Amino acid sequence: MNAKQPSENEQYLSASNRITAVVVMVIGSLGLIDIVAEWRTLGGLVAGCLIALLMLAAYVGLFRPSVTLRPDSLLIRNHIRDHVVPWNLITDVDMTDILRVHVGDRRLRCPGVQLVMRDMRKQRVGGSKLKADSSVSRAEFVVDRIDYHLSKYGESGSADAQVVTSWARPELGIAAVLAVVALIAQLLR
Known part of the structure; x- marks a missing residue:
């Protein structure tokens, strides 16, 4: 992409x-x-x-719930908490049933980006082809965008940066x- x-x-x-x-x-x-x-x-x-x-x-x-990519950080709005994660603290991003952002040994789950079970079954079975607008395609796009932001802004963060969590x-x-x-x-x- x-x-x-x-x-x-x-x-x-x-x-x-x-x-x-x-x-x-x-x-x-x-x-x-x-x-x-x-x-x-x-x-x-x-x-x-x-x-x-x-x-x-x-x-x-x-x-x-949502995920907002900003030049200085990633904002994860979960159900009752917000996490502001500086780009330089993110070590990995992956998808299970929802988007997960790895920060050191922590994994922040992001319910704003989810996979639909029907699409997950189609992907596993490999039968019918997934549509371009499937939840898997959208999730892959978000992961790609986060990876892009990581490569662009990941080195520019402060050494003493921390994840800020608020209710x-x-x-x-x-x-x-x-x-x-x-x-x-x-x-x-």
Whole structure:
């Protein structure tokens, strides 16, 4: 594959997961609108909080994960944590069922880039040919892009660079608030 010149940032994610998350969030929003319009009770508040928690779970599990290639580092957004990995610390990149980035003896899993089981079976059996837009082809493209960035920026990092890991504070905070409100509403019912 021809590697294109790097842009400022390149983001890779699972489009099908994002579509599923959007569908779930739209259906949840319709449910919340119905509850606000019709169910103005503590039971309605509990139901609304539970629906909002399910919508948040869809966002965190399906919409949030991604891999962003930047000139200075690789940003891995997992379900509830972010990892910023300087290029010079990455020792290897490979695919199992999802993308894995090796940093010394650690392996950071990247659920934003996944292989579809159907494509994995086709690849193993070797029967029907994989389509050009299969998950295997997309994953190989992402691995090639990361390898390109490694060769271009891998030597330019600082000697004292470290992997910076942080929690997804907004998402965890929203989940905590919704759970507390649902619990208080349930106790007051």
